[in-house]
Amino acid sequence: MSILINKNTRVLVQGITGRDGSFHATRMKNYGTNVVAGTSPGKGGTSVEGIPVYNTVYQAVKQEKADTSIIFVPPAFVKDAVMESADAGIKLIIIVTEGVPTLDIVAARHYATALGSSILGPNCPGLVTPGESLIGIMPGHIFMPGRTGVISRSGTLTYEVVYSLTMNGIGQSTAIGVGGDPVAGLYFRDLLKMFQDDPETDSIVMIGEIGGDSEEKAAEYIAGNITKPVVAFIAGATAPEGKRMGHAGAIISSGSGTASGKISALKNAGVKVVKDPAEIPYTI
Amino acid sequence: MKIQEYQAHEIFRKYGIPSVNGILCKSVPEAVEAYRKLGAGKVVIKAQVLSGGRGKAGGIALAADEEQVESAAKKILGLRINGLEVNMVLVAPAAEIKSEYYLSFVIDRGSKSTVMILSREGGVDIEHVAKTTPEKIEKISIFPFVGIPDFLAKKAASFLFDDYEHIVKGAGVIKNLYKIMVNLDASLVEINPLVITKKGELLALDAKMNFDENALYRQSEVAAMLAPDDEEAKEIEAKSHGFSYIKLKGDIGCMVNGAGLAMTTMDMVNLYGGKAANFLDIGGSSNPQKVVNAMKFLLGDKSVKVVLINIFGGITRCDDVARGLKMAFDQIETNIPVVVRLTGTNEKEGHQILSGSKFHIASTMRDAINKAIELGRS
Numbered sequence: 001m002s003i004l005i006n007k008n009t010r011v012l013v014q015g016i017t018g019r020d021g022s023f024h025a026t027r028m029k030n031y032g033t034n035v036v037a038g039t040s041p042g043k044g045g046t047s048v049e050g051i052p053v054y055n056t057v058y059q060a061v062k063q064e065k066a067d068t069s070i071i072f073v074p075p076a077f078v079k080d081a082v083m084e085s086a087d088a089g090i091k092l093i094i095i096v097t098e099g100v101p102t103l104d105i106v107a108a109r110h111y112a113t114a115l116g117s118s119i120l121g122p123n124c125p126g127l128v129t130p131g132e133s134l135i136g137i138m139p140g141h142i143f144m145p146g147r148t149g150v151i152s153r154s155g156t157l158t159y160e161v162v163y164s165l166t167m168n169g170i171g172q173s174t175a176i177g178v179g180g181d182p183v184a185g186l187y188f189r190d191l192l193k194m195f196q197d198d199p200e201t202d203s204i205v206m207i208g209e210i211g212g213d214s215e216e217k218a219a220e221y222i223a224g225n226i227t228k229p230v231v232a233f234i235a236g237a238t239a240p241e242g243k244r245m246g247h248a249g250a251i252i253s254s255g256s257g258t259a260s261g262k263i264s265a266l267k268n269a270g271v272k273v274v275k276d277p278a279e280i281p282y283t284i
Numbered sequence: 285m286k287i288q289e290y291q292a293h294e295i296f297r298k299y300g301i302p303s304v305n306g307i308l309c310k311s312v313p314e315a316v317e318a319y320r321k322l323g324a325g326k327v328v329i330k331a332q333v334l335s336g337g338r339g340k341a342g343g344i345a346l347a348a349d350e351e352q353v354e355s356a357a358k359k360i361l362g363l364r365i366n367g368l369e370v371n372m373v374l375v376a377p378a379a380e381i382k383s384e385y386y387l388s389f390v391i392d393r394g395s396k397s398t399v400m401i402l403s404r405e406g407g408v409d410i411e412h413v414a415k416t417t418p419e420k421i422e423k424i425s426i427f428p429f430v431g432i433p434d435f436l437a438k439k440a441a442s443f444l445f446d447d448y449e450h451i452v453k454g455a456g457v458i459k460n461l462y463k464i465m466v467n468l469d470a471s472l473v474e475i476n477p478l479v480i481t482k483k484g485e486l487l488a489l490d491a492k493m494n495f496d497e498n499a500l501y502r503q504s505e506v507a508a509m510l511a512p513d514d515e516e517a518k519e520i521e522a523k524s525h526g527f528s529y530i531k532l533k534g535d536i537g538c539m540v541n542g543a544g545l546a547m548t549t550m551d552m553v554n555l556y557g558g559k560a561a562n563f564l565d566i567g568g569s570s571n572p573q574k575v576v577n578a579m580k581f582l583l584g585d586k587s588v589k590v591v592l593i594n595i596f597g598g599i600t601r602c603d604d605v606a607r608g609l610k611m612a613f614d615q616i617e618t619n620i621p622v623v624v625r626l627t628g629t630n631e632k633e634g635h636q637i638l639s640g641s642k643f644h645i646a647s648t649m650r651d652a653i654n655k656a657i658e659l660g661r662s
Contacts, residue, residue, distance in 0.1 A: 217394065
């Protein structure tokens with residue numbers, strides 16, 4: 001088993017005719033993901049690599065029974081795309097697009113939540129249940145099926161960690177990138193709970209970074225609710241205050257959001273925190 | 285992204301929030317002239333600088349005659365506050381304050397909402413109030429599709445004021461402040477303090493705003509108000525090339541793909557005894573020209589003694605990065621040693637392209653970092 005997605009997940013690609021949308025739709029399909037449809041306003045009736053394209057999400061859901069969508073549309077159109085998906089009954093909406101205005105995400109997330117949908121992202125690499133379904137922009141070949149869950153705020157750092165897990169024979173149940181923006185959908189706490197409840201996940205790797213207080217909140221949650229072993233790494237221990245380190249969310253402001261604060265909160269919750277991500281496979 | 289206080293006051297007035305109406309001055313004579321023009325008797329002179337803690341740093345002074353204005357302006361215009369030079373002051377009529385309050389809207393990561401924050405403890409450091417006496421702070425989460433209906437504005441204002449007249453006036457300020465937040469894509473709008481004057485009027489004595497960088501494409505008015513400093517200018521230039529760059533204090537120049545991995549590389553360099561010269565994330569694309577631009581950027585920093593390149597090829601292809609590196613070093617004359625670690629998509633092809641070159645090739649991140657530290661010392 002796994003969390004959120006598996007081989008039966010029926011994936012819709014919003015913005016499938018764009019450069020990124022078509023490239024990644026093809027890669028996902030080649031990985032084995034069940035990509036059932038795409039949308040692109042005005043291009044309904046065409047297809048991309050054999051994937052049927054519809055004008056609206058409503059039609060794609062009606063015709064192809066899509067239940068999960070991944071969004072590649074430009075930042076200005078993300079809010080509408082999320083609401084369109086939620087309205088059509090899509091239950092999990094993954095936003096890859098970077099640079100979406102924060103208030104758009106605030107509004108889109110409220111709308112999605114009201115309709116019972118979850119969002120992942122924005123500015124996230126997506127998620128993968130190895131061997132079954134990859135929904136996002138992650139390189140499929142570095143993953144291996146197994147029993148360790150991975151949750152991360154980063155992209156390439158996740159690949160680095162997953163690659164070293166795989167090289168050391170430790171497979172993954174599901175690996176998820178939650179994204180680098182200050183306001184995002186599913187986050188550490190939600191996903192920790194899902195991994196705790198997943199009978200086929202034995203251990204959890206958590207990759208955090210400076211900024212915000214989600215690692216501290218996760219630590220609180222772990223202490224009271226998570227019995228599976230958790231190993232963590234926090235990026236940005238040497239980041240200067242007041243500078244955003246690439247991700248909009250990765251910024252230390254007036255002394256809060258520091259790596260040391262997060263590390264001590266996690267350690268107090270019984271999490272093993274490593275100083276070098278290369279130690280993760282040996283710690284778990 | 286921040287704007288100056290005087291600019292924030294202008295926005296307040298435009299949205300109907302009674303706010304300090306002063307004169308911006310860039311020199312001592314201008315300040316004296318402003319004082320004459322205002323004819324206010326008592327004025328306040330405030331440093332216009334993008335930093336908090338202005339009061340503590342001596343950046344705010346009261347003056348009651350021309351001599352006092354002159355000496356205060358002279359003092360403040362020579363200050364550095366948190367490393368920032370003060371080259372503008374706002375001269376404004378001093379308010380006769382009866383009581384002070386705190387009011388702001390901020391995007392809250394935890395609740396993933398816009399949150400209104402109110403307190404009767406105004407004019408002080410609100411984070412300190414939140415820590416020591418959290419019961420004195422009220423927080424209200426806003427539903428984005430509802431905004432602030434009348435009842436909510438009045439309920440919120442009643443946390444600040446007791447008499448109905450001020451509750452009604454306060455409710456108006458609250459609604460208008462939220463309008464600014466939404467219309468201008470702010471990430472913070474803050475009035476600290478909001479005061480009741482001795483005449484019973486509400487007045488925003490200070491004004492602070494931060495804006496969402498992601499929304500600047502639809503906020504040309506805000507974009508026009510931003511004035512980046514030197515360091516920010518370099519960061520903005522980097523962004524125009526498609527990568528993100530932050531100057532640090534060390535001598536190992538780093539080039540990495542992805543923000544998380546770039547941060548980690550910087551941390552590991554420090555963990556194993558070196559010092560990173562910068563944070564540089566070349567982003568997800570593998571366009572060789574981008575690698576060339578990033579290399580030029582890195583080598584433009586004269587404190588760099590060794591370059592460390594750490595690439596995890598996912599979407600970025602190692603052979604494209606390798607090609608870019610070769611191109612860059614065909615164009616740039618330098619004796620600086622370069623350590624390269626390429627892993628992931630098309631790794632073999634990448635290594636083939638670099639074989640026979642003078643790059644130091646490392647197989648893991650840790651090997652690469654140790655090699656770079658060693659080369660930096662020799």
